[in-house]
Amino acid sequence: MEVIILPGAAEVGRFGADRIAAVVSRAPRAVLGLATGSSPQGIYAELARRVAAGTLDLSGVSGFALDEYVGIPADHPQSYAAVLDRDVVRPLGLAPSRVRVPDGRAPDLEAAAVDYDRAIAAVGGVDVQILGIGANGHIGFNEPTSSFASRTRIKTLAPRTRADNARFFASPEEVPTHCLTQGLGTILEARELLLVAQGEAKAEAVAAAVEGPVAAICPASALQLHRRVCVVVDEAAASRLRLADYYRYTHARKPDWQRP
């Protein structure tokens, strides 16, 4: 696992965008796994800036959302379908027909979840999965004690997650109680994982994910099982990492031949 500590959110966004741009320059039809929420916003904004400047073309890329609320109307401004359309698909110039979001309104949610994993497999899998991390250690909406072998499925959002996401809704009661989320097993099949976190509120979860035991109580600790993971955090989110100095030392001395 590569852990990169950068001064602030702006640098985290630029670093993440560099990683995505590098993958797309090698594979213009790359498949991206798209997290929503605040954490990847800097990456998306920086990618959008490059697309607008004409220095990056993402029109061949496909995307798969990590998750979607159950029961939320697709045109609700906080449905992840709407968020991705607004913050990612349009500003990054992605083809809407190549971006999928789990269908949280499907009459048969279990079938929709199975279909979703099939659709990911049908395009050959995800090249880079962008991830945020919940303050309780979730990735996607795999709440604590999710199985490391889990596939896309229905989950109940933890009260902490609903409280954290209430900022996006008119009232805390409006936050949906259930979601469809890629499973930890689904996420681990991506060829590369890029987790971003900013702020003190994420420090404990980041430390547990990176340096704690691999345990279902911290779903993000599943990242330790993947061969190609980059965790990019600002100083505040890094503040509980015991080996922070070692990560800085390693990053500063990374030879050019080792760069992706």
Ligand code: F6R
């Ligand atoms: C979003 C997702 C979640 C968020 C996490 C952090 O699609 O799957 O795991 O990444 O809840 O949310 P933010 O970034 O808003 O702090």
